[in-house]
Amino acid sequence: MRIGLVVDSACDLPAAYYRQHNISLLPVTIHIGEDSLTDLRDEQATLQFLQTHIAERGADAETSPFTVQQIQELFLGRLVKDYDHVFCLTTSKTRSAIYENATQASFAILNEYRPIRHAAGHDTPFALRVIDSQNVFAGQGVTAVEAARLIEGGEGVAKIRARLENLALHTHAYLIAQDLHYLRARTRKRGDRSVSLLSATLGSALDIKPILHCNRGETGPVAKVKGSESAARRLFDFAAERVRKGLMTPTMCLSYGGELAEMRALPGYEELRAACREQNIEVFEAVMGLTGMVNVGKGALCLGFAAEAHAFS
Secondary structure, three states: OOEEEEEEOOOOOOHHHHHHOOOEEEOEEEEEOOEEEEEOOOHHHHHHHHOOHHHHHHHHOEEEOOOHHHHHHHHHHHHHHHOOEEEEEEOOOOOOOHHHHHHHHHHHHHHHHHHHHHHOOOOOOOEEEEEEOOOOOHHHHHHHHHHHHHHHOOOOHHHHHHHHHHHHHOEEEEEEOOOHHHHHHHHHHOOOOOOOHHHHHHHHHOOEEEEEEEEOOEEEEEEEEEOHHHHHHHHHHHHHHHHHHOOOOOEEEEEEOOOHHHHHOOOOHHHHHHHHHHOOOEEEEEEOOHHHHHHHOOOOEEEEEEOOOOOOO
C-alpha cells in the first residue's frame, strides 16, 4: 500500500527533510497590509522576511490556512492518484482552522476520488485520515518525523494511526518569545487575552522571558527567567535532562526565529546536543516558519519532544 503524509507549513522541520521523505504541504499565507507571503518552508525566503520592513509590521498580520476548496484540489489533483492512503497531520486545532478545513474537505474527497483514480489506472479504494497533532511548530515536527519513520518502515495503516494519535497526547513543545509586547499584540489579535499589558510592560522592562509549554492543545507559561541567554540555558538544560530520562521517540526538534547560527551559539545548546548523541536521539533543526514567526516574533526559540507527563524544572 502506498501511504502518503501531508502537514501544514506551521510544522517546523528542515526543508530538505520534506523533500527527502516526499511530505506534501498545506501552505499558510501571511497578509501584512497590501503584501502577501506564502509559507512554503523556504528558509531563505523566511530569513529575507525578517530583514525587510514587513517584519516590523508582523504584529498586524493576518494568516490564511489552505481553504476547504484548496485542500480538495490538492488531494483530487494529485494525492488520490499518488497514494492509496494519506495521513494529514495538522497543527493544533485550538490554534488554527487547518484541522477543521481538512476534515471538511475529506468528505468531498472521499465522495469524488473514484473516477479520478480509475482514470489513473487505480481501481482500489482511497482513504485518508486527518489527525490533530495537538501541538505547534517544533512540537508538530516530532509527530511528523514519527509518521515518516513508520510509513517508510512498512507499518500498516491501523498501527500508524494508533501510534500517531497516542503520540499527540505525549508531545511537548517549549517556546521562548523575545518580545512580550509583540506576543501580546499577536495574542490579542487572535482573541487571546493571556498576556496583559501590565505583564508585557513589566516583563519587557525587567527583561523577563517567559517559557511557554504546549501539550494537548493547551499553551501556558511554566517559568519566567531574566535574560534571553539565561532562559535559553534553562530550557536547553531541562531538555537535556528529559533526554537522559528517556523520550518516547528518538527525536528532538528545534526551531528558531532567525539564523540557526544564533541558536547554536546560545548557552546550553552544545550540552543538549551532547545529551542527544549519548542517547541516540536524532536532532532536527529548522528556521522557524513564517507562520510561527508572525505569531511569536523574531528570535523565538522552540523545541519539541515526546515524553510521559512531567513538570518543568
